[in-house]
């Protein structure tokens with residue numbers, strides 16, 4: 590079942606999410622719903638708070654394979670890279686964000702097994718963007734104050750529930766997460 594994606598301005602996006610303690614049927618349903626929601630929105634990543642669930646869990650599919658990250662952490666981050674990002678909670682907004690270029694992340698999968706992933710490029714960016722969501726941090730927090738002021742009106746429109754893209758099929762952003 591597709592769930593509603595929260596927009597910037599909705600409180601759960603700003604909350605610190607709690608660790609997942611058990612992988613049960615409820616969690617599996619949540620993950621299934623989140624994948625459905627993410628694919629319908631043409632996103633490459635989606636964090637649980639974006640559907641109003643403040644648990645430390647996110648999904649990523651950059652085109653290679655669907656991945657589920659439960660209780661993720663970044664154990665190493667190196668380099669620096671600026672690239673455009675989008676976020677399903679900010680429909681139509683794209684901003685350049687600087688982040689470490691490479692990360693090593695650890696998490697648990699849906700079978701309860703721990704795994705480690707070494708990532709660069711889009712995957713590294715997506716992991717950092719989604720992990721931020723679990724701490725109530727949004728990608729517009731990582732742009733300059735001056736730039737945030739410039740896009741104030743756009744942010745207000747999004748907070749009012751609007752999309753900046755009238756036709757959501759157009760120009761679907763690969764990096765929306």
Ligand code: NI
Pocket residue numbers: 675676677678718722766
């Ligand atoms: Ni996002």
